Amino acid sequence: MSLLRVRDLKKTYGSGKSLLPAVRGVSLDVAAGETLALVGESGCGKSSTARVVVGLTTPTDGTVELNGRDVREAPRDRDLRRRIQMVFQHPDQSLDPRFTVAQTLAEPVRLLLDGDDVAGRVDRALRTVGLGPEYRDRRPRELSGGQQQRVAIARALICDPQLVVLDEPTASLDQSVRSRVIALLKDLQQERQVGYLFISHDLVTVRRLAHRVAVMYLGRIVEIADTEQLFQAPQHPYTRALLAAAPVPDPRRQGSRARLAGETPSAANLPVGCSFQDRCPLVHDRCRVERPVLALTEQGHAAECFAVEALASQGAR
Amino acid sequence: MAFTDTVRVLRSRAPRVRGLASPRKHPMAAVGLFLLLVYVVVAIVGPAFVGDPLRTSAADALTSPGATHLLGTDRFGRDVLARAVVAARMDLLMGLVIALTAAVVGSVIGVVAGYAGGSVDEAIMRVTDVILAFPGFVLALIIVAVLGDGIPNVVVAVAVAYSPYFVRLTRSRALAEREREYVDAAALSGNPRWRIALRHVLPNSLGPAYTQATLVAGWAILDVAGLAFLGVGIQPPTAEWGVMVAEGANDVLTGAWWTALVPGALIVLLALAFQMVGDDVQGSRR
Amino acid sequence: MTLLSVSGLSLGLKHHEELLVRDLNLTLERGEIVGLVGESGSGKTMGSLALLGLLPPAVEVRAGEAALDGASLLSGSGGAVHRRTGDITMIFQNARAALNPTLRIGFQIRRVLTAVRGMPRREAEAEAIRLLGRVGIPGAARVARAYPHQLSGGMCQRVVIAMALAFQPQVLIADEPTTGLDVTVQAQIFDLLRDLVAETDASVLFITHDLAAVAEMCDRVSVLFAGQVMETAETVELFERPRHPYSQFLLASLGAQAPERADQGESETADVGVVAEDRGVDFSLPGCRFAHRCPHVFDACNEFPPLFPAGERHHYSCFLGREIPVVTAARS
Numbered sequence: 001m002s003l004l005r006v007r008d009l010k011k012t013y014g015s016g017k018s019l020l021p022a023v024r025g026v027s028l029d030v031a032a033g034e035t036l037a038l039v040g041e042s043g044c045g046k047s048s049t050a051r052v053v054v055g056l057t058t059p060t061d062g063t064v065e066l067n068g069r070d071v072r073e074a075p076r077d078r079d080l081r082r083r084i085q086m087v088f089q090h091p092d093q094s095l096d097p098r099f100t101v102a103q104t105l106a107e108p109v110r111l112l113l114d115g116d117d118v119a120g121r122v123d124r125a126l127r128t129v130g131l132g133p134e135y136r137d138r139r140p141r142e143l144s145g146g147q148q149q150r151v152a153i154a155r156a157l158i159c160d161p162q163l164v165v166l167d168e169p170t171a172s173l174d175q176s177v178r179s180r181v182i183a184l185l186k187d188l189q190q191e192r193q194v195g196y197l198f199i200s201h202d203l204v205t206v207r208r209l210a211h212r213v214a215v216m217y218l219g220r221i222v223e224i225a226d227t228e229q230l231f232q233a234p235q236h237p238y239t240r241a242l243l244a245a246a247p248v249p250d251p252r253r254q255g256s257r258a259r260l261a262g263e264t265p266s267a268a269n270l271p272v273g274c275s276f277q278d279r280c281p282l283v284h285d286r287c288r289v290e291r292p293v294l295a296l297t298e299q300g301h302a303a304e305c306f307a308v309e310a311l312a313s314q315g316a317r
Numbered sequence: 318m319a320f321t322d323t324v325r326v327l328r329s330r331a332p333r334v335r336g337l338a339s340p341r342k343h344p345m346a347a348v349g350l351f352l353l354l355v356y357v358v359v360a361i362v363g364p365a366f367v368g369d370p371l372r373t374s375a376a377d378a379l380t381s382p383g384a385t386h387l388l389g390t391d392r393f394g395r396d397v398l399a400r401a402v403v404a405a406r407m408d409l410l411m412g413l414v415i416a417l418t419a420a421v422v423g424s425v426i427g428v429v430a431g432y433a434g435g436s437v438d439e440a441i442m443r444v445t446d447v448i449l450a451f452p453g454f455v456l457a458l459i460i461v462a463v464l465g466d467g468i469p470n471v472v473v474a475v476a477v478a479y480s481p482y483f484v485r486l487t488r489s490r491a492l493a494e495r496e497r498e499y500v501d502a503a504a505l506s507g508n509p510r511w512r513i514a515l516r517h518v519l520p521n522s523l524g525p526a527y528t529q530a531t532l533v534a535g536w537a538i539l540d541v542a543g544l545a546f547l548g549v550g551i552q553p554p555t556a557e558w559g560v561m562v563a564e565g566a567n568d569v570l571t572g573a574w575w576t577a578l579v580p581g582a583l584i585v586l587l588a589l590a591f592q593m594v595g596d597d598v599q600g601s602r603r
Numbered sequence: 604m605t606l607l608s609v610s611g612l613s614l615g616l617k618h619h620e621e622l623l624v625r626d627l628n629l630t631l632e633r634g635e636i637v638g639l640v641g642e643s644g645s646g647k648t649m650g651s652l653a654l655l656g657l658l659p660p661a662v663e664v665r666a667g668e669a670a671l672d673g674a675s676l677l678s679g680s681g682g683a684v685h686r687r688t689g690d691i692t693m694i695f696q697n698a699r700a701a702l703n704p705t706l707r708i709g710f711q712i713r714r715v716l717t718a719v720r721g722m723p724r725r726e727a728e729a730e731a732i733r734l735l736g737r738v739g740i741p742g743a744a745r746v747a748r749a750y751p752h753q754l755s756g757g758m759c760q761r762v763v764i765a766m767a768l769a770f771q772p773q774v775l776i777a778d779e780p781t782t783g784l785d786v787t788v789q790a791q792i793f794d795l796l797r798d799l800v801a802e803t804d805a806s807v808l809f810i811t812h813d814l815a816a817v818a819e820m821c822d823r824v825s826v827l828f829a830g831q832v833m834e835t836a837e838t839v840e841l842f843e844r845p846r847h848p849y850s851q852f853l854l855a856s857l858g859a860q861a862p863e864r865a866d867q868g869e870s871e872t873a874d875v876g877v878v879a880e881d882r883g884v885d886f887s888l889p890g891c892r893f894a895h896r897c898p899h900v901f902d903a904c905n906e907f908p909p910l911f912p913a914g915e916r917h918h919y920s921c922f923l924g925r926e927i928p929v930v931t932a933a934r935s
Contacts, residue, residue: 020637041785056501081507098520111507155502174642175812179856201786204857245790251605251838254819259794260787262741263757264680304386 001144003028003195004084004163011048020268022048024219025062028164033193036229037210039242044197044216045157047167053197054086054165066163082159089168090147101126101151101297102136105158112159126153129184146177149243150184152307157188163195170205182209203246207231212300215239218267218275225301226281235303235311236281237240274305282307349593356587357504360409363402370400372557379573389575391565397579400556404580408558409540409587411472416534418476424519424526430484431491431522432514438488445481453478454540461550471550475540479533483526490522528595535591542584558584606806607631607691607774612667614649614658614830615734621886622665624830626651628910631774634756636800637809638817638838641827647810649830651776655693656683666922671774689719689770696779698760702751708735708762709747716770719826736766739795757788764795768803776808781816793820814857823916826850829884829892836909836917847919849893891920899923 011023030036030133038046052059055074064071066084074081085168088094105122109115125134129150131193141146149169156164166185170178182205189196200206206213207227214224215236222234234240241260248254262279271277274287294302295309303309336488357534374394382389389398430441448456460474494500495518503513545559546552553560565576609629615622624646631637639647648787653678654669669676671691674801685691695701703711716722722730728747735743738761760780767775777796781789785878797820800807809820817824817838825835826849834847834862845851884892890905891897897904903922 041787051501054505056504075504075509078507081505086502086505088498088502088843090498094502096499096503096517096521106507107503107508122828136925152502155506156651175814176853176856186802203786241787245787247790247793247813247819249815249818251818259790260793263755264785 003032004028004030004197005063005065005068006049006053007063009049009050009052009064010060011045011057012060013048021270021300022219022267023052023059026061026216026219026221028214028221028224030195032162032195033189034206034212035189035196035210036199037198037206038214038216039200039203039206039213040216041201041242041264043218043267045219045267049216050086050165050167050199054084055081056086066230073086078112082108083162084165085156085159085161085163086165086167087149087152087156087169089171091145091152091172092140094152095148097140097197098211100137100139101131101143104151108155108159121158125158126151128188129154134137144177146181149173149181153181153184153188157192157194160192161194163197165197165199167199168201169198171202172202178205185209193228203231203243204249214240218264218270220275220304222276222305223301223303224294229301233301235301235308236305237282237307238276239303241279276305337338343597345593346597349590349597352586352590353594356405356590358410359402360406363405367399367402368396370403371397371554372396379568379571379576381573382575385395388579389573391561391576392568392573395559397575399578400561401558402581404556404558404561405583407468407556408538408541408584411468412534412538412587412591415472415475415479415537415541416530419474419479419533419537420483420526420530422476423480424487424523426480427484428491428514428519428522431488432495432510432518434492441484442488445484448477449481454543455538457540457544458547458549461544466550466552468551471541471544474550475537478540480535482529482533486525486529487519490525491518494521508552508590509588529594531591535588538584538591539588543582549580604633605630606633607669607671607808609650609669610667610909611758612653612669613665614646614653614662616830617661617663622830623662623886624653625892625907627667627830627832629825629832631808633773633806634800634804636797636821636825638809638811638821639825639827640811640814640817640824641811644829645827646830647827648778650827651693651778651808651810653677654776655686655691655935657686657693664892676715689715689772690935691776692758692767692770692772692775693776693778694767694780696782698780699751699754699756699761702759704751706750707747708749708751708754712747712762712766712769713767718772731765731769734768735762737768738762738765739791740765751856757784757792760784760788760792761795764799768799770801772805774806774808776810778810779812784879786923789816796820797862814853826853829886831892831907832910832920833893836913836919837915840914840917844914844917846899846913846917847893847921847925848899850919891922 006028008024009023009026010021013020026045026049028036038049040046051057053064053071055071055243058072065293066080069080071080071084074084104124106118106123109118109121122136125137126133126152131147131150131154135143135147135151143151153169169185170181173181184207185196188194196209198206198210210227212225213227214221215229215230215238216222217238223230223234223239230239231243234243241258244257258281260279266279270290273279274292277283277287280287282305292304292306292309294304295312328370345506372395376388377390377394378385378392380386380390386396386398388401390396391400426441428551429439451459456478457474461470461478464470500513500517503517508516541550542557542559545557546563548563551557551560553564561580562584565573565580568576606629609627612624612627613622614860615804616760627650629637629639636707640648642645644764647659649662653664656676658664667677671685676683676685676691694702700895702708709728709731712734713727714731716727717724732743732747735746740746740758740761745752746758752760756810780796784850786790793816796807809818821838823835823837824841826833826841826847828849832839834845841850842854845854884895889907894900896905901922908920908922910920911924913919
């Protein structure tokens with residue numbers, strides 16, 4: 001039974017004439033101890049999805065359940081609130097600049113856990129992320145980016161959550177610091193069997209941390225598969241383009257790769273049919289009229305594309 | 318641009334003096350602070366060293382500054398120095414209290430408006446607009462006329478006139494701060510909205526309010542003295558600089574310049590001192 | 604044939620002793636793309652600003668020389684002169700911020716053409732549209748009449764490249780040109796830059812923190828840390844045989860993300876724990892700036908290391924000489 005169940009999630013911003021459908025029907029599951037990565041470029045809706053999942057905003061439609069409980073109750077239900085937490089993208093902004101590290105970490109303990117053994121928990125949390133007790137009285141501006149993010153991770157984990165949503169946690173960190181933070185996250189997951197919903201545009205990090213990957217484009221999941229499956233045999237044309245676009249960190253292996261033309265259109269002006277039609281190398285007439293639905297190709301590997309569907313049914317024959 | 322990171326990193330490594338910066342870098346603020354210090358000391362201990370500000374003596378009326386009366390006497394024979402020193406206590410205290418009241422009340426309202434948004438924000442902003450529609454001094458005048466004379470009423474009146482500045486300042490900071498990730502993080506830590514506003518947004522929105530409060534203290538003193546000069550709020554024979562200027566205004570014509578000029582200069586100098594501190598701090602906050 | 608040469612360039616904050624950038628050496632040949640790679644605060648942007656005469660008022664040149672085609676860039680307003688004549692120009696990180704929000708795109712490009720290349724207005728208008736088309740902007744004529752806020756980040760960056768092209772520069776400095784852009788757009792921009800280099804024979808100084816981008820774009824690369832050049836080599840050489848401990852560390856953090864090493868069984872944190880975490884460099888110390896983090900630090904490191912040769916066009920700034928075991932990057 002999965003830890004997190006998201007079914008047909010929709011989130012639309014704006015009202016009246018100017019509507020922006022940021023999330024247009026996303027369904028996913030995350031199990032305990034597993035990492036599902038949500039990958040996509042700007043405007044794909046991954047951050048909006050993250051915010052709804054963690055309960056910071058309410059969905060326009062659809063359901064988000066943690067262990068069968070509706071996440072919309074989180075602001076009112078302390079027990080639910082502590083079970084699902086988040087790590088944000090900008091560590092220098094996600095910590096209150098006037099709070100010391102100890103105060104930042106103590107706050108959730110006091111508010112969500114009845115505040116017993118606050119000092120002990122704070123020290124243990126610091127140790128878990130590799131920071132010593134000398135960090136207790138420091139303020140965010142006295143910490144490096146990597147240290148700040150570790151404090152943020154400590155805060156997210158201090159109340160023993162079951163699921164942590166991570167919104168581009170390493171995007172604003174230096175290359176070398178990134179690896180350490182990812183390694184830390186991986187260790188913590190193994191130790192505590194906490195589930196991660198990992199939002200990122202950095203494919204290299206995703207490949208290292210995630211068990212499964214869902215690729216988003218204009219508010220929908222266009223492909224979902226086990227990590228290695230996705231990287232080695234991507235099905236959806238957008239996934240292929242995305243993987244092809246990422247620079248390869250090996251100067252000897254630079255071939256010419258097919259490039260995706262144009263840019264992501266605005267979600268406010270979506271065409272009828274498949275939202276990828278204007279940039280897709282495999283587009284044909286059906287794509288402009290009908291919208292494809294996630295089609296299972298192999299065990300757990302699904303892609304939302306008519307061309308892929310056709311291939312799958314051919315293979316099945 | 319990226320290069321600012323390097324410069325900022327290097328600058329932050331330079332030893333930082335918390336609180337007051339070196340006098341050489343901020344000459345204005347240094348002078349202003351020194352003046353304020355003098356005023357404060359005089360206000361606190363001064364009255365113990367001078368004579369009775371209320372003792373009248375017809376025989377000594379309008380004597381020019383000299384040995385017995387360092388700053389002369391006014392038309393009632395009262396020692397000008399004594400009155401000025403005693404008045405210092407009142408004016409300084411009133412200025413500070415008014416600034417503090419306006420700052421606290423205004424800031425809290427401003428943060429509520431900025432954080433809550435929507436109709437709450439609209440309502441508060443419209444009320445603030447109405448208050449700002451009146452020139453501050455005139456508004457204070459009207460309020461004291463309604464409430465009656467007396468020091469507390471003057472404090473309330475002038476504070477009300479200055480509150481809108483703080484409301485606007487903290488509101489705009491709050492609007493920016495509420496979009497920041499630590500506010501979301503506070504929600505995830507179990508904070509209800511009111512606690513987020515109070516514990517997280519408010520402290521981080523007060524930055525510009527500090528400098529504004531310094532400036533307001535100076536202006537408030539001018540307003541209090543101005544009202545007293547007009548005979549509103551604080552009346553003679555209370556020793557207050559504005560009152561003294563009013564009383565001494567006519568004396569200038571007869572050549573007794575010290576009765577009006579001394580208190581007048583003291584008012585201006587104190588307001589200037591606050592201004593110098595406030596301006597310089599504001600400039601260096603970039 | 605060497606087009607741009609920088610030797611011993613040192614920059615510092617005025618009224619402070621410490622050097623922000625120390626002893627920067629760089630050469631750029633015609634038609635080459637050379638990378639300047641380093642993490643944030645490594646001084647890579649600062650160094651290039653010096654070449655253009657665009658240093659912030661608080662920063663000054665302490666030592667060294669820089670010359671474009673033999674002519675000095677640092678003496679007097681040398682850099683500024685070359686910048687105005689368009690021999691050397693720069694494209695910045697935040698493309699939108701580099702454009703004047705109150706002027707139409709076409710006008711901004713036209714200004715460059717009329718001021719630097721002395722084109723008459725009619726001709727400049729047509730050329731501006733041609734340049735916009737050349738950088739891959741669809742509907743160039745319409746875009747020329749638009750304002751920057753109406754364009755996406757990727758389009759703004761293309762416009763900035765078009766403006767740079769208008770200068771017909773010999774040297775183009777690209778400072779993290781794809782920051783904040785989607786990876787598919789980044790790929791397009793990289794392709795564009797490579798095409799333009801091939802077509803115009805201009806040289807590019809490519810500043811970035813992304814080693815993968817270096818692998819894709821650069822012929823040669825210099826690795827910078829805390830204002831000190833750690834290693835300079837041809838790109839393939841650097842990836843195959845990195846000599847400096849810092850280069851090895853950077854490549855290892857890249858390589859550590861390769862999938863084959865994912866299932867190590869042991870804790871992941873041990874992998875990249877060899878180098879100490881950055882606690883801030885003390886710029887006033889005379890020695891090697893990586894010393895406080897280096898796993899191989901020893902006595903000699905208290906002096907500033909000169910460049911040791913390690914092969915053809917390969918130098919590194921470290922006293923260890925040939926004693927470091929060469930780390931091969933993980934085969935991906």
